[in-house]
Amino acid sequence: MLSGIIASTQIEADLIMKQLSEKEEISIQGKSFYKGSLGKNIHAVICICGIGKANAAHGTTLLLEKFSPDLVYVIGIGGAYPSSGLDIGDIAVAEKELYGDDGLMVKNGFFTIKEVLGYPENDFPMFVPEKLRSFMAKGNFVTVSTCTGTMERGKEIEKRFNAICENMEGAAIAHVCSLSGVPVAEIRGISNIIEDRTAAPLNKSDIIKAAENVQKFFLERLV
Numbered sequence: 001m002l003s004g005i006i007a008s009t010q011i012e013a014d015l016i017m018k019q020l021s022e023k024e025e026i027s028i029q030g031k032s033f034y035k036g037s038l039g040k041n042i043h044a045v046i047c048i049c050g051i052g053k054a055n056a057a058h059g060t061t062l063l064l065e066k067f068s069p070d071l072v073y074v075i076g077i078g079g080a081y082p083s084s085g086l087d088i089g090d091i092a093v094a095e096k097e098l099y100g101d102d103g104l105m106v107k108n109g110f111f112t113i114k115e116v117l118g119y120p121e122n123d124f125p126m127f128v129p130e131k132l133r134s135f136m137a138k139g140n141f142v143t144v145s146t147c148t149g150t151m152e153r154g155k156e157i158e159k160r161f162n163a164i165c166e167n168m169e170g171a172a173i174a175h176v177c178s179l180s181g182v183p184v185a186e187i188r189g190i191s192n193i194i195e196d197r198t199a200a201p202l203n204k205s206d207i208i209k210a211a212e213n214v215q216k217f218f219l220e221r222l223v
Helices: 014-018 053-067 113-117 151-161 170-180 204-222
Strands: 002-007 020-028 031-038 042-048 071-080 091-099 103-106 109-112 123-125 138-143 163-167 184-193
Touching (some): 002 053, 014 020, 014 204, 031 053, 042 053, 071 170, 071 204, 091 163, 091 170, 091 204, 103 113, 109 113, 109 151, 123 170, 138 151, 184 204
Parallel strands (some): 002 071, 071 184
Antiparallel strands (some): 020 031, 031 042, 091 123, 091 184
16 A cells, blocks of 8 residues: 655655655656655655645646555645634644635625536545544645635634635645545644734744644654
8 A cells, every 4th residue: 555645845744754764756847756665564655746736736646647646645734713723833634625715706705616606616525544533623624825814814714614724735635636536634733823914924933843743743643
């Protein structure tokens, strides 16, 4: 059985890669893949896909076509919605992934593709490994192209989608995998809480904490 592991950046996968034995690095169309073994029983391929939905879909497609994994894990960081109860460094597990900003924005608010055109919602049930089924911080994840930087918008999204966490890749990965019938599990460390913020970058130490915590969680619970 081969497991695919997708992270958007190197920092979100470096601890896992250090545990990879017999590591082979492969470059395909500008994407980096690392093949090897985790522990005694897991054969794995790690894909560093890049940030955003297009990069995620591209990396996932290459992963599926070139390596044919039986299961895909998405490991990374994300922002927690105000009412989620999550704090920086906490871990969240996805039960469903949804596209959060595909639709129409008008003066009186945002409308999804389903509301505007009658198309089905682009939402994807996620695989929750048996070892994580009793884990409390599970819920809906929302994938956005523009990170949420206001409390008002954060509350709107979490209410609309009953969501706990947002990211920039998950739904695209789940979408591509669903076309091939490959299950996807997604685990994220919380790097920030949605609030009114400036255009300044997120606190680097919070990003590192979230990235390290989610990788340690993955290695301890699933490897």
